[in-house]
Amino acid sequence: MTMPTTASGNRGLQLEQGLIFELNTPGMTAVDLPPAPKVAERLGGLKNTKAIGLPGLSEPDVVRHYTRLSQKNYSIDSGFYPLGSCTMKHNPRLNEKMARLPGFADIHPFQPLSTVQGALELIDTCAQWLKELTGMTAVAMSPAAGAHGELCGLMCIKSAHEANGQGHRKIVLVPESAHGTNPATAALCGYTVEAIPANAEGRVDVAALKAHLRPQDGKMEIAAVMITNPNTCGLFERDCIAIAEAVHAAGAYFYMDGANYNAIVARLRIADLGVDAMHINLHKTFSTPHGGGGPGAGPTVLSAKLAPFAPVPMVVTAGSGFDVEEHAGHGEARQSYGRMKGYHGQFGVFVRAVAYMMAMGVDGLKQASGDAVLNANYLLARLSAELTPAFDGPCMHEAVFDDRFLKGTGVSTLDIAKALIDEGVHPPTMYFPLVVHGALLMEPTETESKATLDQFVNSLLSLARKAKSGTAEAMFKASPQLAPRRRLDETKAARKPVLRWLPPAGNHEGNGDTKREAAE
Amino acid sequence: MRYLPLSESNRRDMLNVIGAGSVDELFRDLPKAALASARFTLPTTASEIEVERTLSTMAARNLNCGAAPSFLGAGNYRHHTPASMDYIIQRGEFLTAYTPYQPEISQGTLQAIFEFQTQVALITGMEIANASMYDGATACAEGVAMAARLTKRTSALVSGNVHPHYRDVTATCMKFLDVAVECLAPDPTGVEDLIGRISDEHACVVVQTPGFFGHLKDYTALAEACHAAGALLVVCVTEPVALGLITPPGHMGADIVVGEGQSLAGPMSFGGPGVGLFATREKFLRQMPGRLAGETTDEDGRRGWVLTLSTREQHIRREKATSNICTNSGLIALAFSTHMTLLGEAGFTRLAQLNHAMAVTLAERVEKLPGVKLLPNAFFNEFALRLPKPAAGVVEALAARKILGGVPASRFYPTYPELANVLLLTVTETNTAADIDALVAALKEVLS
Amino acid sequence: MSEMRFTKDHEWIKIEGNIGTVGITQFAQSQLGDIVFVEVPAAGKAVKAGGDAAVVESVKAASEVYSPVSGTVKEGNAALPDAPETVNQDPQGKGWFFKIELADPKELDGLMDQAAYEKYCADLH
Known part of the structure; x- marks a missing residue:
């Protein structure tokens, strides 16, 4: 063409x-300002004399x-965005409207606390929802994103080990299929990382994990195990309770990466899985916008063993109102490892998440995780007509295919993804998880209709047939042509x-x- | 539920295609005991009008800064934002897009990041900037970590004029990386000697301009002393509007400039989300954390942009990455960039001049109040005062008169009695002459 | 001039006297794709066999280059950082990474010769 x-x-x-x-146009501006009062400048000779440019x-x-x-730009508002592990669900505009209420938007982090009791109540409301949904003892609200929440969890874990005379533990176990932030976070916390392999069905190899949990030269070196659950292959780690027990028996902590918490929200409490810490991406599970790459928020729920080490600030109840513990070493924060984010965390994101929680209710959240999993399994079932699923179903909220269906066609996973762009769809996540060859990871979310899924399936099946026909390689290599x-x-x-x-x-x-x- | 498009008959049809009897069957890998014990004491679904009612009531319990004369700063600043800025960031194509992994259909976000990187480099006087960090405090910690990687040294010296949250976040993060952070005592009078303390074991020295207590200082000699010792100079900026008027850190020899963009990027929102600024010298590029947009061409030779140099990042380098950062603060960076574009050189410099002139106006009046001492000689739009009585009580008394009259230093330094009487006051273009009159009159009463 | 020897991590080494020249193999460059960045070690750096010695990056992958032998780096290929594409064009010639003075020539015995390496690569498919 x-x-x-x-x-x-x-x-x-x-x-x-x-x-x-x-x-x-030099000198042009789109902002008019009132004239400045005439005063003698007090810049101490530090006035810039050069043009900025x-x-x-x-x-x-x-x-x-x-x-x-x-x-x-492609966006959720314009079309289907099945980017696996990213949870591109509808972002309700009510959330935006609430975040812009002057009583939330136009308040300063250091106003007297008597003038921001509503803001502290909002943070506390968000915290109460997260604690009740997960069954966990405490939640650190200040982490700014998922990876920042991971850091919070591992900092709590390291602090707890040090407080318990276990500071010599220097190794964190991470499955091969993990998101890259897990090993990067462990390194930022001063830990070394050992990878644990996956088994043939896409889950953690429990025997291999247990072998790692044995003491080396009489010394226990493992500080924590980080496991994403549901995992990056879209599967629930069926053995997670046994894993938690083995981890605890070895004196280590169980960090569950909550990137995929949206698949199980309001169905079980992660406290019942033996989890010690988990971050929750409010920009995934609780519908706050991704904004082309942030801002998000990654509150981190903590077990009773880790709660004392949580970072400041902490909103606490005081009489009939709220107070904030802003300094480590005092009151409820006496064992806190310190501060990891300026001010009171991602407050504007909390407002949006609370608006969503209230709108959905616990019944709506359960329906949402159900529909998310239903939609993913529907893709898995229909696409299996032409594509090759990497694992046996059922899947959770996302379905992963490998590239066996492209073998010998000259067409790659990347080519399929780029051809999907011409079909008006944002491509799924490609080549991740690394443990699946030529992976296509699709997460439809619960906010897509059956008609949207059917249109996507029909486009992708047609592309798969074209690739297999052996006559369209050039078209694939040249795509996208219409973007x-x-x-x-x-x-x-x-x-x-x-x-x-x-x-x-x-x-x-x-x-x-x-x-x-x-x-x- | 209005956000969920599937009907009951859709669900039945889809279960038939899957070959499952119920949605619950799809959750069969979840432990039965955990499913059975799950009980949630939480509200059920609510209509839009009910949610609005509940949250509006909560919001109304706060005294918003538009409803009272407000002089608050200390790292967070209230500025006017043009209506078109908020319109642009609410466009769904920006608001509801992901990180631009598919460049063919993300050129809008990518070009905006490239423009943002250029604007940040220009105002800081540096060569390159990244696509943003979470906030100023985390950017500061990342800057120190980067200096430690570059110099292969394991200690840092932090000025007492650095924002205490930046200092604390840096100290927390470095504690886990075994980098020793030496924090100097708070320095409201601006007399600390940094040059005399630099050793050849320091990876960097961290300062701030304008300083936390308002001081403007020339860091040129400090930069030279750092470089002579093989250390880097990290400069924090919490109020980037100042860069419309004062000498940028890059012109004083800074190696890494970190800062907070909130003051130009929209509402204070109780301190978050903000946007971390991060700029440095080109020679340090490979050790810079965070995302980067770079220019290239497509197959038809048309100019375009992509995320580049991602081998520094966690998704490729894993435990050897420069940082674990994944998300940045894209939408707030877009707000920052849009506002800078609306202002342009003329608007940005005029905005800065207006802020400074308003602050001088207030300073000239409060320094005449009995017992009050203005601490910085040179400042931008914020300055510390020493009052004749504890500042926290003064602020409470002003709040009772519906004036948000600054931030007491004791909020940050509760264990420093010598700071009990220190108050930080900020004036911006959002303040009127009447606001200033009201504050001065109320201060007179409260201090008498 | 001696023949090349190879590691399982796809480095090659060629010996002249007590000096070895090290690079990555044709197979390695084809797996990495377009090389966009190379970092070579400075002269004087001491390295151990199997230890990190250099860095090579394509758009989507980053990899360490391990030294096949222990010794002291005599020279890094100064032309590479400005022209990383040389590694794609001539990986086993102009695209060499560094020259090293061998501490223990016996270490060479543990490396593969051309035929063994070719078989090793064929088995990877």
């Missing part, structure tokens, strides 16, 4: 848009700039990184003083 060319480079509604720096644009030009950029951009040259981007705009050579004003050579 040949695309018609246009004089402008635009293609109908696909409008090309330069960088703001290329739209510069920021471009000037008018308000209509700025609004059009970002509107055009937005139209180059705002075709495949981008990532090798070029990485070999000679261009990470910022630079003024054309010879016109060098402003703060930036990077050498021009980086640009080409």
